[in-house]
Amino acid sequence: MSRPLDIALIQTRTPATADAALAHVEPLIREAAAGGARFILTPEGTNLLEQRRDRRGLAITDEDQDVAVTGLRRLAAELGVWLLIGSAIVRSGHPADDRAANRSLLIDAHGTITGRYDKLHVFDxxxxxxETYRESASIRPGDAAGLTQTPWGLLGMTVCYDLRFPHLFRQLARAGACMISVPAAFTVPTGQAHWETLLRARAIETGCFVLAPAQGGPHEDGRRTWGRSTVVGPWGEVIAHVDHDAPCVLHAQLDMAAVEKARASIPQLLHDRDFAPPR
Structure with a gap:
């Protein structure tokens, strides 16, 4: 029998600059690694949360120049852990579009970026x-799903608002994902109403572990996020969760055999049928 995978979700209250963000999240990641986690996941906007456009423009850099991204790559190598930067807000690299990318980055135990995914669905x-949100004004949406190999199986990568689009999760599962990450910065009203329900639904529909590290609490730019980081098993059961919005570390163990067990019990991924659209 294979050893369970020790993971940790990092719940943060990310500041508005990359330097401050790195100083905020690094001790939490060190705590997670010291507690035995081999795979550590951080929330959306790990490198900065700043929605004030004038300050945001000054804070964003290229991915390879971002202080938090480069610092977290070094930290993963030092600790010998796999690390998902839930997302970093960085320049998209598209010369015809000056909006940033909301980019999830998977880093291996040597500090190498092995997977990138730009958030597909933007929140307006x-x-x-x-409260008003116009993510499309500053974030250039991606155009491809994210599926990346880890030592424990394929990881499907999503970010926050993607959670409301079940077809994305289904395609990731049908492509072989056994885990799906949902780093987030959910608003308080939507988090209170929908966060856990949606996470459990996506796990049940896909037979995947759903790993959802979250931002929580009042932020420097005036927003407030829901927190309640959560790990859901492939049968839809909540394995571990945080019941508040303060920064913290959430540990969990994943029995990867549970994925095949859930999918054998309800083989829904094999039963899709083509059909005529509604008229």
Whole structure:
């Protein structure tokens, strides 16, 4: 019988600059590694959370110049752990589009980036409480799904709002993913109403482990995020969760055999059928 995979989700309250963000998250990652985690995941916006456009423009750099990204690569190599930077807000690299990328980065135990995924779905909404979000104004959406090999199986990569698009998760699972990451910075109203329900639904639909590290609490740019980082098993059971929005480390153990067990019990990934669209 294979050894369970020790993971840790890092819940953060990321500051508005990459230097401060690295100083904030590094001790939490060290704590996770000291506790035995071999795979550590951080939330969306790990390198900075800044929605004020004038300050945001000054804070964003290229991926290979970002202080938090380069610092976390060195840290993964030092600790000998795999690390998912849930996302970094960096320049997209597209000369015709000055919007940033919201980019998830998988780093191996040598500090090498082995997987990249740019968030596909951007969040534009006017909430009943008066909050307005226009992620499309500053984030260039990606155009490809993210599926990357790890020592424990294939990892499907998503970011935050992607959680509301089940077809993405299904395609990742049908392509072989056994784990799907959902780093997030959910708003409080949407998090309170939908966060756990959606995470459990995506796990049940795919037979995957769903790993959801989150931002939590009041941030420097005025937003407030829900927290409640969560690990869901492939049968839809909550394996571990945080019941608050403060920065912390959440440990969990994953029995990877549970994926095949869930999928054998309900082989839904084999039963898709083509059908005519509604009229």
């Amino acid at each position: 909404v006017d909430l009943p409480n008066g």
